[in-house]
Amino acid sequence: MNKIRRINPVIRQTNLPIKSDKIDRRVNVKGCLICIILLLASTVAEGFEFSLNGFLQGNYSFNTASSSPDGGDLKWAEERIQLKLDISNEQLRLFSKTGLYYDNIDRDVGVDFREVYFDYTGISFDLRAGRQIITWGLGDLVFINDIFPKDYEAFFSGRPLEYLKLPVDALKIGLYPALLSIDIVILPFFEPNNLPNRQRFWLYDPMEGISERKELKPSKSLKNTEIAMRFYRNLAGVDVAVYFYRGFYRMPSAEPAILSGLRLFYPSLSVYGVSLQYSALKGVMSVEAGYYNSREDREGTNPFIPNSSLKFLIGYQQQLWEDFTVTLQYFGEYMEDYSEYLKTLPEGVPKMRRFTDLLSIRLTQLLMHQTLRLSYFSFWSLSDGDYLLNPEIRYSFTDSVWASFGAMVFGGGEPWSQFGSLDRNDNVYVQMRYEF
Amino acid sequence: MKRFLVPFIILFILITSVYAQDAREIMTKSQKAFLYAGEDLKVRVTMRLISSTGKVRLRELTMLRKNIGPAGGKQKYYIYFHAPADVKGMTFMVYKYPERDDDRWLFIPALNMVRRIAARDKASSFVGSDFTYEDVSGRDIDDDLHELLKEDMLNGEKCFVIKSTPRKADVDYAYRVSWISEESFLPLKVEYYDLSGRPYKLFTADEIETVKGFPTVVKRTMKNLQSGHRTEVVFTEVDYNIGLPEALFSERFLRRAPQKWIK
Numbered sequence: 001m002n003k004i005r006r007i008n009p010v011i012r013q014t015n016l017p018i019k020s021d022k023i024d025r026r027v028n029v030k031g032c033l034i035c036i037i038l039l040l041a042s043t044v045a046e047g048f049e050f051s052l053n054g055f056l057q058g059n060y061s062f063n064t065a066s067s068s069p070d071g072g073d074l075k076w077a078e079e080r081i082q083l084k085l086d087i088s089n090e091q092l093r094l095f096s097k098t099g100l101y102y103d104n105i106d107r108d109v110g111v112d113f114r115e116v117y118f119d120y121t122g123i124s125f126d127l128r129a130g131r132q133i134i135t136w137g138l139g140d141l142v143f144i145n146d147i148f149p150k151d152y153e154a155f156f157s158g159r160p161l162e163y164l165k166l167p168v169d170a171l172k173i174g175l176y177p178a179l180l181s182i183d184i185v186i187l188p189f190f191e192p193n194n195l196p197n198r199q200r201f202w203l204y205d206p207m208e209g210i211s212e213r214k215e216l217k218p219s220k221s222l223k224n225t226e227i228a229m230r231f232y233r234n235l236a237g238v239d240v241a242v243y244f245y246r247g248f249y250r251m252p253s254a255e256p257a258i259l260s261g262l263r264l265f266y267p268s269l270s271v272y273g274v275s276l277q278y279s280a281l282k283g284v285m286s287v288e289a290g291y292y293n294s295r296e297d298r299e300g301t302n303p304f305i306p307n308s309s310l311k312f313l314i315g316y317q318q319q320l321w322e323d324f325t326v327t328l329q330y331f332g333e334y335m336e337d338y339s340e341y342l343k344t345l346p347e348g349v350p351k352m353r354r355f356t357d358l359l360s361i362r363l364t365q366l367l368m369h370q371t372l373r374l375s376y377f378s379f380w381s382l383s384d385g386d387y388l389l390n391p392e393i394r395y396s397f398t399d400s401v402w403a404s405f406g407a408m409v410f411g412g413g414e415p416w417s418q419f420g421s422l423d424r425n426d427n428v429y430v431q432m433r434y435e436f
Numbered sequence: 437m438k439r440f441l442v443p444f445i446i447l448f449i450l451i452t453s454v455y456a457q458d459a460r461e462i463m464t465k466s467q468k469a470f471l472y473a474g475e476d477l478k479v480r481v482t483m484r485l486i487s488s489t490g491k492v493r494l495r496e497l498t499m500l501r502k503n504i505g506p507a508g509g510k511q512k513y514y515i516y517f518h519a520p521a522d523v524k525g526m527t528f529m530v531y532k533y534p535e536r537d538d539d540r541w542l543f544i545p546a547l548n549m550v551r552r553i554a555a556r557d558k559a560s561s562f563v564g565s566d567f568t569y570e571d572v573s574g575r576d577i578d579d580d581l582h583e584l585l586k587e588d589m590l591n592g593e594k595c596f597v598i599k600s601t602p603r604k605a606d607v608d609y610a611y612r613v614s615w616i617s618e619e620s621f622l623p624l625k626v627e628y629y630d631l632s633g634r635p636y637k638l639f640t641a642d643e644i645e646t647v648k649g650f651p652t653v654v655k656r657t658m659k660n661l662q663s664g665h666r667t668e669v670v671f672t673e674v675d676y677n678i679g680l681p682e683a684l685f686s687e688r689f690l691r692r693a694p695q696k697w698i699k
Contacts, residue, residue, distance in 0.1 A: 049699065053521055090696045121692060135549035162546035176688060232687065237539065239552065239687075279537055283554045317553075322560040322608075369485055369665065370564030371493070399493050399520035435521035 047089045054083040054436060061158040061429035064407070070199040075427045076157040077104035082114070093119035105200070115167055128172040133165050134185060136230055136243065138275050138286040140360055141377070142331045144311045145243035145273035145290050147228060149250050151194040156201070156422065158408055158429025166191060180233040187226035190218045192266060193250040196425075204421035206349060207254070212261025218248055243273040243290065255304035267305045268295040283318030286329075300337025303344040308336040323366035332357040350416045356383045371396040373404075379419065386413025386420035403432040459582035462596050462616055464508065469621040471574040472507035473650040474676030476500070478697060480518075481671060483565050488664030494519055495563050498698045502680045509534060512685040513573060516698040527690050530555075530569075534576045538569070543690045550687055559607040566637065566658040566667040570607075579603060585613065590625060594618040609636050620644065620651040635661050642668075648676045 061076040068075065080101040087094045099112035117130030137146040141155075141164075154163035169189050175182040196203060218224040226247030233240060252264040273290030289312040297305035315329040335341060338354040345351060363376045372395050379388040392406030407428045413420030483495040496519040504510040513530040517523045525545040532538050540555040558570045580600040588597050595615040602611070610633065615625040622644060628637035643655035652674055659666035684694060 049695070053524060055521070088695055090694075093695075119692070121694075126688075126692065133546075133548045135547050165547055174688060174692075176683075181686075181688060277552050279539060279552075279555075282537065284552050286552075319554045319560070325554060366564070369487075369493070370561065396522075400522075402522065433522070 048087050048092075049089065051086045052083065053086075054081065056081050056434045057160075058432045059159055059429070061408075061427045063425070063427055065426035066202070066424045068200045069202055072105060072200070074105055075200050075425070076159060076429070078102065079104075088119070091121055093121075095119065113167075124176045126174040128174075129170075131167045131169050132172065133167050134170070134172065135165060136183075136228075136241075137273075138277055138288045138315060139313050139331065140315060140327055140329050140362055141379070142313060142329070142358060142360070144288050144313060145230075145241075145245070145271065145275060147245045147247065147250070147269075147271055149191045149193050153194050153196040153201070156196055156408060156410075156425065158406060158427055158431070160431050160433075166194060180231055183228075183230040183232075185228040187228070187247065189220060190224065190226065190248060190266065191250075192217065192252065195251075196422075201422070202424040204416045206416070207262060210262050212257075213254075213264055214257060214261065215252065215264040216266075218266055224248075238276055238278040241275045243271065243275070245269070245271040245273075249294075249306060253304055253306065267297065269293065270295055281316070281318070283316055286313070286315035286317075288313050288315075300340035301344060303341075303346065307338075307341055310334045310336070323370065325362075325364045327360075327362040329360040329362075330357065331360070350414065353383050357381060381413065381418065384413045384417040384420065386417045387411060388419045388422075400435050401433070402435075403430065405430050459584040459596075459598050460577060462584065462598060462621070463580075463582050463600065463614075464577055465621045466614070466616045466623060467574055467577060468507035469651065470623060470653070472503055472511070473652065474503075474648070476502040476676065476678060476680040478673070478675045478678055478680070479671045480673045481669060483563070483567075484668045484670075485565050486666050486668065493564075495565065497563075500680055500684065500697055502682060502685065504682070508577060511573065512682070514685055514689070514697075516693050525693070527693055529685055529690050530573065531685070532573050538573075541687070541690055548691065550690055565669075566660050566665060567669070568607075571639070571658065579606070587618075588615065590615045593624065595624060622651055622653055630662075637661060645674070647674045650676050 057078075057080045059076060059078050059080065061074060063073055063075060067073060078101050080099050082097060082099045085094075085096045085098075095115060095117055096113075097115040099114055100109070101112060102109050113131055115131055115133060117128050117132045120127040134148050135146055136148070137144055139146070143150065148168055149166040150164055151166050152164070155161070168185075168187055168191055171186045173184045173186075175184070227245070228247070229244045231242045247269060248266040249269045250266065253267050254262045254264050257263040270293040271290050272293070273288065275286070275288035277284060277286045279285075289310065292306075292309045292311065294300075294306050294308045296302065297307065300307040311331070311333045313329055313331040315327060317325060317327040319325050332355060334355050335352065341352070359380045359382060361376075361378055365374045366372070367374070373393070375392045375394075377390040377392075381387070387410070389409040390406060392404055394402060394404035396402040405428070407426070409426045410419045410422035415421060415423075477500070479499050481497050481499055483497075485493040485495065496517070498516045498518065500514040502512045504512060511532040513528075513532065515528040515530075517526045517528070527543040529541045530538050531540075538555045538558065540553045541550055542553050543550050555569075558575070559568050561567070562569050562572050580602050583599045583601075585597045585599050588595050595617055598614050598616060600612050600614065608630075609628040610631045611629055613627045613629075614623050616622070617624055622641060623639065624641045626639035627635060628639075630636040638659045638661055640657050641653040641655075642657055643653070644651055645654045646652065652671065654671040654674065656669045657666055658669075680697065683689075684697065
C-alpha cells in the first residue's frame with residue numbers, strides 16, 4: 001500500500017481523487033435558516049442599521065488542454081446570485097451571505113449558505129458565532145497557520161479567489177487585554193478541504209483500480225472538537241503572531257479497509273506556529289513557520305499517515321512604481337523521520353522528497369485609474385520541477401460591473417507531482433459580476 | 437567697493453533666508469490647519485472621478501484620523517469604504533510617519549483577511565483618483581524647499597504664494613506653487629508643474645466651512661490638466677475632537693468595523 005498522504009502542505013496532494021460529490025452542506029441548513037429568520041426578526045428592533053447588497057455572477061471555465069474525464073469542455077459553468085444581509089448596531093450584528101446558483105454542467109440548482117453569523121462586540125472582548133470564513137497567516141496562496149478548510153477545486157477551476165476559502169461553523173472569541181490580542185476558535189464540526197472533482201479533473205490516482213472507497217470524517221464529539229488559537233500584537237512596528245491548532249489534517253489519508261477497498265480518513269494533527277510581518281528594504285517582509293505534529297504517527301512508522309513536518313515561508317512585497325506591486329515568496333516543507341518513511345514506503349509508489357519547496361511570484365499592475373488590473377501569479381517548485389501559471393486581466397466597466405479573464409496552466413514535474421499531475425487540466429476562465 | 441559688497445552679500449543671504457524661513461513657517465502652519473486640525477477628525481468623503489469624456493465613478497468612504505503628538509508628527513488613519521459595491525466593507529489603516537514610509541494594512545471582507553501593503557510610494561494615486569496618498573495625509577515639510585514668491589489676492593482673500601520644490605525626485609512633478617490663505621492658512625489653490633515646466637495638475641479648494649472653530653475645505657477638486665481627468669471631493673458629517681480611542685486603529689477593528697464611528 002501507499003503513503004500518499006505523506007506530505008500535506010498547501011495545495012499539494014490534489015492528485016488523489018477522493019471526493020466526486022459537491023461539498024455536503026445539508027447538515028446545517030436548518031441552523032442557517034433559523035439564523036436568517038432571527039436576522040429578519042431583528043430588523044424590527046430599534047437602533048439597527050439594515051443593508052442588503054449582493055451580486056449577479058456568471059463564471060465559466062473552458063478546457064484548453066483536453067476534454068474533462070467525463071467528455072465535457074467545461075470545468076465550471078455557473079450563474080449565481082448572492083445576497084448579503086447586514087443588520088447591526090454598535091454591539092450586535094447579524095450577517096448572512098447566501099448564494100443561489102445554477103450549475104450548467106450538472107444541471108443542478110443549489111443554495112450556498114456561505115456566511116451566517118452573529119457578532120457581539122464588547123469593550124475588551126468579542127464573539128462571532130455561526131458560519132464564517134477565517135483567514136490567518138501571511139502566505140500568498142500557501143497556508144501554514146491558516147488551518148481552515150480550502151476549496152482547491154474552486155481555485156483550479158478559475159472561480160473568484162474568495163471561493164478558495166471554505167467557511168467553518170464555529171465560535172470565535174476575541175480577547176483584547178492590554179498586552180496582546182487573542183483569537184480562540186472552536187470548531188465542533190470537522191470540515192475537510194474540497195478537492196477537484198473526478199468527472200471534471202484529470203488526477204493522478206495511485207490506486208485507480210480500487211473504486212470502493214469509504215470516507216470517514218472525525219465524529220462529532222467533544223473530544224473531536226477542533227480548537228485554533230492566535231495570539232498577536234504589534235511589537236515595535238512588527239506584526240507578531242503565535243498560533244496553535246489541535247484537530248485534524250484536512251487532506252484525507254487512505255488505508256486498506258478491513259474487508260476490501262479503501263478507507264479515507266483524517267489523521268489527528270497539532271500545529272504550533274509563528275509569523276512576523278514588518279516594513280523592510282522599502283517593502284514588506286513576511287516570515288512564517290509552523291510545526292505540524294502528526295499525533296497518530298509521531299515516529300513516522302505508519303505508512304498511511306503523514307509524518308510530522310516543518311513548514312516555513314519567506315515573502316517580500318514591494319511597490320516598484322505607481323500601482324505596480326511585486327510579491328516574491330519561498331515556501332518549504334521538511335519531512336521528519338524520513339528514514340522511517342523510506343523504510344515503510346511500499347514498492348512501486350512514487351517517493352516523496354524529504355524537502356519540497358515552492359517559489360511564487362505575483363505581479364500586479366493597475367491602470368486607467370485602477371479600473372484595469374493586469375496580474376500574473378505563478379508557483380514553481382524547485383524540488384519537483386512543476387508549475388502553475390495564472391495570468392489574469394480584470395476591468396471594471398462601471399462601478400457595478402466588472403469582468404475578468406484568466407488562465408490556469410499546469411505542468412512540469414512528474415505525473416504524480418502537485419501541479420504536474422494537473423497537466424491536462426489547463427483552462428481559461430471568465431468571471432462577470434454585477435454588484436449592487 | 438569691497439566694503440559694500442560683503443555686507444550686501446550678508447544682507448542678501450539674510451533676507452533670502454528669512455524669506456525661506458518664512459515660507460517654511462507658512463507651510464508648517466498650513467499643514468497644521470489643513471491636515472492636523474483638531475486632535476482627531478471624522479468625515480464622510482465622497483469622491484467623484486470624472487474622465488475627460490464625462491464618465492463618472494464614485495468612491496464613498498468614512499475617514500477617521502487621529503494625531504499622535506504635535507502637528508507635523510505621527511498620525512493614524514482608518515478608512516471604511518461604503519461604495520462602490522465591490523469594495524463595500526473593505527477597511528484600510530495607515531500609520532503615518534513623517535520621516536519614513538507609512539505602515540498600511542488592508543482588510544478584505546470576502547476572505548476575512550488582513551494584509552499589510554507595501555507603501556513605498558506616497559506619490560501614488562489614492563483609490564484611483566487624481567489625489568495621491570500625500571494629498572490625503574500630507575508630505576513632510578522638509579521634503580521640499582519652500583520659497584515665498586509673492587503675496588496675491590485670490591477670491592477676495594489675501595494669500596501667500598509659495599513655490600515648493602522637492603529635494604528628491606520622489607514625486608511625479610517638478611515643483612508646485614501654492615496659494616495659502618493668510619487668514620486660515622488653508623491652501624486655496626495649488627498648481628503642479630511637470631518636469632518640462634508645463635502645468636500638470638491643479639488643486640482648488642472650492643468651499644470652506646468652519647467646524648468647531650476649524651476652517652475646513654469641504655469641497656475640493658484635483659484636475660489633471662494634461663489628461664483632462666479630474667476628481668471632485670466633498671466632505672460631509674465633518675467632526676473634530678470626538679475622542680477617537682487609539683485602540684480603534686488596530687487589527688481588531690480593521691476586521692470588525694466600529695459602527696459607532698463609521699456610520
